[in-house]
Amino acid sequence: MYSQGLIGADSRTEETPEFLEAFQKRIDAEEKIEPNDPMPEGYRKTLVRQIGQHAHSEIVGMLPEGNWITRAPSLRRKAALLAKVQDEGGHGLYLYCAAETLGVTRKQMTEELLSGKAKYSSIFNYPTLTWADIGAIGWLVDGAAIMNQIPLCRCSYGPYARAMIRVCKEESFHQRQGYELMMSLAQGTEEQKAMAQDALNRWWWPSVMMFGPHDSESQHSDQSMAWKIKRFSNDELRQKFITATVPQAQYLGLSIPDPDLTFNEETQMWEHGPIDWNEFWRVVKGQGPVSRDRVKARKTAWNDGAWVREAALAHAEKRKTRKMAAE
Amino acid sequence: MALPDALLELADDHLVLGHRLSEWCGHAPMLEEDLAMPNMALDLIGTARSLYTRAGELEGKGRTEDDLAYFRGERDYRNILLVERPNNDFAQTMLRQLYFAAFMEPYWQAALDSTDDVVRGVAGKAVKEVAYHIRHAGEWVIRLGDGTEESAERMQEAVLDLHPYTGELFDEGSVEGEGALPSRAAMHGAWEATMKDIFAQALLDWPEELGQMRGGRTGQHGEQLGHMLAEMQSLARAHPGAVW
Amino acid sequence: MTGEIPLWEVFIRPRNGLAHKHVGSIHAADEVMALQAARDVYTRRGEGTSIWVVPSAAITASDPDQSGENFDPAADKIYRHPTFYDIPDEVGHM
Numbered sequence: 233m234y235s236q237g238l239i240g241a242d243s244r245t246e247e248t249p250e251f252l253e254a255f256q257k258r259i260d261a262e263e264k265i266e267p268n269d270p271m272p273e274g275y276r277k278t279l280v281r282q283i284g285q286h287a288h289s290e291i292v293g294m295l296p297e298g299n300w301i302t303r304a305p306s307l308r309r310k311a312a313l314l315a316k317v318q319d320e321g322g323h324g325l326y327l328y329c330a331a332e333t334l335g336v337t338r339k340q341m342t343e344e345l346l347s348g349k350a351k352y353s354s355i356f357n358y359p360t361l362t363w364a365d366i367g368a369i370g371w372l373v374d375g376a377a378i379m380n381q382i383p384l385c386r387c388s389y390g391p392y393a394r395a396m397i398r399v400c401k402e403e404s405f406h407q408r409q410g411y412e413l414m415m416s417l418a419q420g421t422e423e424q425k426a427m428a429q430d431a432l433n434r435w436w437w438p439s440v441m442m443f444g445p446h447d448s449e450s451q452h453s454d455q456s457m458a459w460k461i462k463r464f465s466n467d468e469l470r471q472k473f474i475t476a477t478v479p480q481a482q483y484l485g486l487s488i489p490d491p492d493l494t495f496n497e498e499t500q501m502w503e504h505g506p507i508d509w510n511e512f513w514r515v516v517k518g519q520g521p522v523s524r525d526r527v528k529a530r531k532t533a534w535n536d537g538a539w540v541r542e543a544a545l546a547h548a549e550k551r552k553t554r555k556m557a558a559e
Numbered sequence: 560m561a562l563p564d565a566l567l568e569l570a571d572d573h574l575v576l577g578h579r580l581s582e583w584c585g586h587a588p589m590l591e592e593d594l595a596m597p598n599m600a601l602d603l604i605g606t607a608r609s610l611y612t613r614a615g616e617l618e619g620k621g622r623t624e625d626d627l628a629y630f631r632g633e634r635d636y637r638n639i640l641l642v643e644r645p646n647n648d649f650a651q652t653m654l655r656q657l658y659f660a661a662f663m664e665p666y667w668q669a670a671l672d673s674t675d676d677v678v679r680g681v682a683g684k685a686v687k688e689v690a691y692h693i694r695h696a697g698e699w700v701i702r703l704g705d706g707t708e709e710s711a712e713r714m715q716e717a718v719l720d721l722h723p724y725t726g727e728l729f730d731e732g733s734v735e736g737e738g739a740l741p742s743r744a745a746m747h748g749a750w751e752a753t754m755k756d757i758f759a760q761a762l763l764d765w766p767e768e769l770g771q772m773r774g775g776r777t778g779q780h781g782e783q784l785g786h787m788l789a790e791m792q793s794l795a796r797a798h799p800g801a802v803w
Numbered sequence: 804m805t806g807e808i809p810l811w812e813v814f815i816r817p818r819n820g821l822a823h824k825h826v827g828s829i830h831a832a833d834e835v836m837a838l839q840a841a842r843d844v845y846t847r848r849g850e851g852t853s854i855w856v857v858p859s860a861a862i863t864a865s866d867p868d869q870s871g872e873n874f875d876p877a878a879d880k881i882y883r884h885p886t887f888y889d890i891p892d893e894v895g896h897m
Contacts, residue, residue, distance in 0.1 A: 269867045294585035294593070301581050305795040305803040306625045307574075307608050311601055314581050318597035322844055325590050329828040332810060338590075338830060339807050363794055363803075395827070402848070413803075421801055529586070537588025539713070540649045543706025544832035545806055550705065551833055589808065591829055591840040598843050695839055702832070 247272050259460050264390040267333040275459055276334050279389050282461065283331040288345045289353035290324035292526050296360040297369060305363060312409050313366060319406070323399045330391040346531050348518065355438045357520025364417055364424075364431035370410015372432075372439040372477065378407060379473045380443065388460035411480065418484040425485075432481065433489045440504060441512045443470040449509075471501055478502045562675070563618040564637070565734045567627065568776060570610035571638035574628055575784070576659060577603030578791060579646055588649050595695060599656065602688040606681060613677040629795035633785040639775040641724035643784040650713040653699040654721055657757065660692035662728045665749035669741035678739055697757045704761025711762070718763055726771035810859040811837040813844075815851035823855050831856075 247255075255272055258265070265271055297317050304310035328338045344350035355373055360366065381403070384396040417428040444450060444466040456462040464472075474493075481488050492505025515523070580600035587593040611624035642659060646652045667689060670682035703710040729744045758765050774780065795803075808830045814823035826845050831837035837856040846854070865873055881887050890897055 266867075268864060291590070298585035301584055302578065302790050303794050305629070305798070305801075307604060307611075307628055309803055310581070311604050311608075314584060314597050314601055314604070317584050318594055318601075318847075321585070321590060321593040321597075322847070325594070325829070325844060326827055328590070329810075332828070337807055398827070416803055420803075421798065423798060424801055533586040533588070536586075537592075537649070539707065539709050540588035540592075540703070541808060541832075543703050543710030544836065545808060546710075547702040547706045548833040589830065591831065591836075591844065594847075595839065595843040598847065691842075695843075698835055698839065702836070 256458070259388050259458070262460075263388075264393065265388055266390045274455070275461075278456060278459070278461060279392065280331055280334050280336050282456075283327050283334075283392055283395075284336070284341045284344070285351050285353070287324045287327035287331060287341065288350055289356065290320045290327060291345070292352045292356045292530065294320045294324075295526055295529055296356055296358070297366060299360045300363060300366050303363070304366075309413070316370070316406055316409060319402050322402070326395040326398055327392075330389075330395040333391045342534060346527065346534060348527060351516065353442060354512065354515040354520060355442050356526060357515050357518075357523040358434070358438055359522045361434070362427050362431060364414070364427040365435065367410050367413035367417060367428065368431035368435040370406055370408075371414050371480070372410075372435050373442065374403065374406040374410060375477060376439045376442045376473050378403065379469045379476075383463035383469075386460075386463060392461075414484055414486075418486060428484070429486050432486050436489050437508065437511075438515075440470060440474065441507060441509075443467070443473065445509065445512070471503075474504055475501045561617075562734050562739050563614040565732050565740055566610050566614035566617070566678075568637040568732065569740075570607045570614060570627070571636050572642050572659070573603045573607035573610065575636070575638045575787070576642035576655070577601075577607060578787060579642065579644075580652070580656070582646055583652065592649075596652075599688075599692050599695065602685070602692070606685050606688070609677065609681045613675075613681075625795065629792045630799075633780055633788050634778045636780065636784060636788065637776055637778065638780075638784075639724070639727040639730075640772055640781055641721065641727065641775075643775070643781060643787065644721060644724065645783050647720075648713060648717075649699075650703050650710065651717040651720060653696045653703065654714070654717040656692055656696035657700055658721060658725050658728070658754070660689045660696060661753040661757075662743075662746055662750045663689040664693055664753070665746045666741055666743070669745070673740065674738035675740075693753060697753075700757055700763075701761045704758075704763045714761065714763060718766060719769070722766045723769045723772045727773045727775060730773065730776060732776070808832055811841070811856045812859050812862065813841040814855040814857070815841075815845055816853040817850060818852055823853065826850070828859060829856075 251270070252272055255270070255275070265275075294317050297313060297320070301310065301314050301317060304313050328341060331341060332338060341350065345352065360369070378400070381396055381400055385393055385400055387393045387396065414428055414431075417424040447453060447465045447467045450466055453462060453465060457465070478488060478493070478495075490505045494503050495501075496503050514520070518524075518527075577600045580596050580603065583593075583596045584600075585593065587596060607628070608624050611627045615622040615624065615627060641655060644651070644655055664686065667682040667686035670678055671686065673679045673682060700714065704714040705711070728750070729747050731742060731744050734740055755765055795801075809832065810828050810830055812828050813826050815826045816823045829837060829840040829844055831840045834856060838854060841854045841856050845851070
């Protein structure tokens, strides 16, 4: 799930105008770019950064939901949640592999995540406080992610587009899983209903912010759009998401925590009130409620696993030596 | 002991071990393992669900899989001690998995001839799942046992820590061997053969004399199970009667 | 310090009768673990009946800079295609 508007990419390039023009022609002709093809350095860097952020988001995204696997209130929910969190891990894996076709390694990317240099979707810096948060994440966060990710299946970079096709296919159950969970709460006891509303209250705005800054503030969008890494603007996608989600909330009998939410008869779209961008930037910069915990949890897993990875490599060397000796 | 109770024992083994594995999710030593462990956990939880449901049916008191999983306390759980052992490190987790799978594989093989339709169905599915668990956990035990000095030490320590809990795998209840469920004791030869083969490749010593720990089948658990169940059951118990 | 765990390319046969197809990659220290990782990652939804794993480093790829000389010369050899030849309709399907 979970791509977000790209944060802080450097898409400057120093190639000749002829080279850039020829490249742009291929892009405009909807040709896919493959790993060894000549490409502007800025294109490569933008992709490494974006795919890396996307992969990190999947991996860090395992943590907030993973927080409830051991407390899922029924065995059916436990299995579904475990399978979903596992999927996020898989999606991170596909994406790291896609980025690796551009000359970075998973290890380098992991180290950048752990050092705090690489960013990930800010939504995961919020804690999951109740079981209803699992429903809200599936419904809203995956719902927002799908809006972002479906156009990425047509991204100009072949390996990224192919990874996204796989991701989108697998993710089709995630949002349904979340919405169904919310439905069971909304139709449940008073306590369950209150839990569902509380989760919607807390996850609504962070989900709306997942699409990134307004188009007028988004400096890297134009180049990414021209290169067809990105196909729709942040605001277009946000608008689509809100318009799809409002009726779903109404069906649940839950209210969206935006007093300025209005239906525009002309465009047939729901329009949101002002977004607190100060909060967005605070969380992006690592001051979200659980930002430190998230990175720390990843560090612990990575460091605690070092001896296992070393042993696997050491054993592989021994196998090789023995095989050669036997031949 | 009646068949529903025997099925509960088996179901508890699977749920507790599946739950333990699920605790790793998002924290594995490498990303590939973050996918492998949930695969095994989902196999085990799936088996537990079928067995709980069957136990509930045969018991005839209208208890569902969730009633049995979430509304019995640690004194009522009947899993063996091995599966409730904490994850500790990856060496212990993989060895625990191997000990259990190496027992379940011949067990499910034998259960393919069960007189109970549901047990036969579960066995048909589970026998393939645990065969893969043996391979996956076994390959890791081999790599860690014959990897670095540190990994070998950790693996050897895992053997000392966990081997004493393996004897309980073979303790017979009263319905085993009567047709619905196979004899547990009869699995010992196959289990030991699998284990010794892997231990040899992993350069691990087979411990001959380690005192055996028992008690899970009579509800005499270690201290950790209570914590695990407290966590697992907390939400369900806070809202009795709620539908999720 | 841990070294880099090697990258493997994964090919899956969706069902018998079809060729193995590249589906993605995984990291693993050796070929046995690579096969298991490929199984655990890429066949969770019944996507396959057979898996190949190949060390990514073992793949030799053609150079995109030479794609002109490699592939363009095939474009004008239209006599390699059946539609190049005129056969009267009366002869029937050929």
